[in-house]
Amino acid sequence: MLPIVARRLFHLQELALGRPSFRILAELLESERWSPERLRQLRLERLQTMVRSAYDHTPYWRELMKTQGFTPEDIRCLDDLRRFPLLEKNTLRERREEMVWRDEGKRLQLVRTSGSTNEALQFYTSSTREAQINAARMRGHEWVGVRRGEKELYYWGSPVELCKQDRIKRVRDWLINDGLTNGFEVTPERLRKNYGDWLAWGPKCIFGYPSTFVLTVTMAESLGLNLKELRNRGLSVIITTSEMLSDVDRKLIADGFGVPVRDSYGLREAGLIGHECEHGTMHCMDEQIILETIDPETLEPTEGEGELVVTNLVGPAFPVIRYRTGDIVTLSQEPCACGRTLSSIKISGGRAVEFVVTKAGKWVVGYSFIYIARSVPGIVKFQVVQEKLGEIFIRLAVDERFPADGIELVKKKAAQRLGGDDEIHVEIVADIAPARSGKYRPVISKVAEELYKKRSFTD
Template sequence: MEKLRQDRLNALIDVAYTRTPYWKELMDSRQIKPGDIRTLKDLQQFPLLEKDTLRKKREQMVWREEGKRVQLVRTSGSTNEALEFYTSSSREAHINAARMRGHEWVGVRRGEKEMYYWGSPVELSKQDKIKRFRDFLVNDGLSNGFELNKERVRQYVSQWMAWKPKCLFGYPSTFVLTVSMCLDMGINLSSLKDRGLHAIITTSEMLSDIDRDLISQAFGVPVFDSFGLREGGLIGHECEQGTMHCMDEQVILETIDPESLEPTNGEGELVITNIVGKAFPIIRYRTGDIVTLSQKECACGIKLSSIKISGGRAVEFIVTKTGKWVVGYSFIYIARMVKGIVKFQVVQEELGEIRIRLAVDTQFPENGKDQVKELARTRLNSDDNILVEIVDDIEPAPSGKYRPVISKVAEQLYKERSFS
């Protein structure tokens, strides 16, 4: 494994130096030659890569001739900071292979039915249609978890009962809301276990022990978590023992003190180097996530390192006047579709009114506010009053984490278990 990692790191550094202007200029300025990186520790000769640098130097960091489908993608993750970067077919193939392997760790083999319970982009593109055909061939299904009300949840459960998936895959918050609505309606989700459901796999948000237990008890099957960054790749996936194993052959992980930025011994802010993404080298990228890394052996027998996430990512819901619960991630897709959005935040303080705050740059179009409002109205499918405002910046919460969605309405209704 260490030889494979070193070989892939060497290949990545060589590509970065010979194929990308940004990394060549940086390495020359620091007198780093590709041959100098002989061990994983040598990687610390590189400075930390900040998200703002990636955003500003993106076009100087890409190797467009790496292979098929080197293309620009946009993400906001679970934060409210928009980011564009390049990916390629080979990089995506590595990520998909890692995800398949993670699912096999918990007893879900490729080709067995998996239902993806999350959202889809605002508009269906040709590529989405191709993906749907591919999903049909490999037994993947999709239920839109971005827009939930009791009737829709009832329909989804009926569809799942008929389709008999072995795995449900989605966001923890979506599963928690689904469980709460089903309890309120008297729907027994554990019946899905009798139809072949084997596991729930979650992603993208912090999975608390309380939520894990709630979901597991309702569905009658174990819940396993996965962890990754769109720009960094899939980082870890839990095994049947509950250990989150790292994808060591694809990523090199470090930790630093978030204040001093000095390396730490396995506990601190996560720094990632993706060693299979040669089209767009990501070297020592700060993630902002607080983690603990470990080399301790797991009883499952998997010989990979492990990771625990200490600082979580949270997402919330917006509630429309019609009673529909719309998951916060749906607004991330809106932020991806309009150029120039650097940060965004959706705030709902009272039912019927939604305020979208945007920090933008010079690429934001003159009619950008109207575009955002129209996309939001399409997503909500409701006549709620939508206000769009441009702000200088969006400050993080006292915890230091950005909250892309803040809904006092959803918080109160959730406390009251009022989902009608």
């Protein structure tokens, strides 16, 4: 479909669903260059409106404000947000039905997060909230040269999404220039077919998980498939999401496809949080969210690195106020060469539960093991599993390039990474299956999960 026609058809679809996404997009493209003072005023006004509607329409938030001894009128500046206690995931689960404003707007529905840590959440959304998210995502894609209506391929899929690929949805996706390739089940046979389909369709952007792209590049190389040929068919950018994108993997994917790789970051329950611009800065969606960082142990505010806390300003059907994400990030107000005045974020430690904990009490970022996997040839997939303190298992799926002394190399590099006398076991497996959510988990540490639940970081 011609991009201009596909864009118009998508616009009409959004309006039919009660989502003024394109009007919001136009507003975002203007406000991203506002002065910091004007942005702060917008956020304060939206915070006050959201707190008022939460008080008026949701039993949970009204009860909480009364218990804490303040009213919506007491929110006079952004710092007053800290009158609210931190919102824990368990609270969201247990009190969900008291947090929803059922008459907020069109298409109120209960949705589920992907649950990449096997702790999926259910929460409510509506057309109001989804329009804001769609507009923010469209803006992020425009930053890297992709306008809605141009061909975008989604290289992922969940069990829900893939089973809905019926005839009507396929026709609709064709009309709006959306494509979907299953990124959860990558095999040599399927990759050959996917590659042929991609060449024929010619997407301008491919959107998916870093681990899926890494596997695709590695497998394509062994199969003799030249992914760079996609550039000649229109591919201009890879956009990643959902998993931490390391510098090593960014380079591997960029070299494999021959186009820039730009990252995005969001939480289904909190909204789109950040998207990289053409200069590689991950700008925050300041008009839609308020971000804080805290020490995950003391819960005190931090100026540098800390656990991310999110308040969504544009989801009145299900207010999310001071929500603990479990992600370790660094926030910044440093200016970017692109000229946008939005703040920025760096995902500096991945998910807080995705650490390996040594006997000495050191928390080693689980994704750091990715550097080991990339330094030893022939490792197609890897997974680090920690069932008990002082012992880790590293599972490897390898191909013919894996050297004879590969296991010992991995053990040595892992020992250097851990920096102690923890036992390290390495085993070769036929494959590494994804989690029930469909996402591939490179690190599974029951030790970190349990210590994190107990807020015990020094044991």
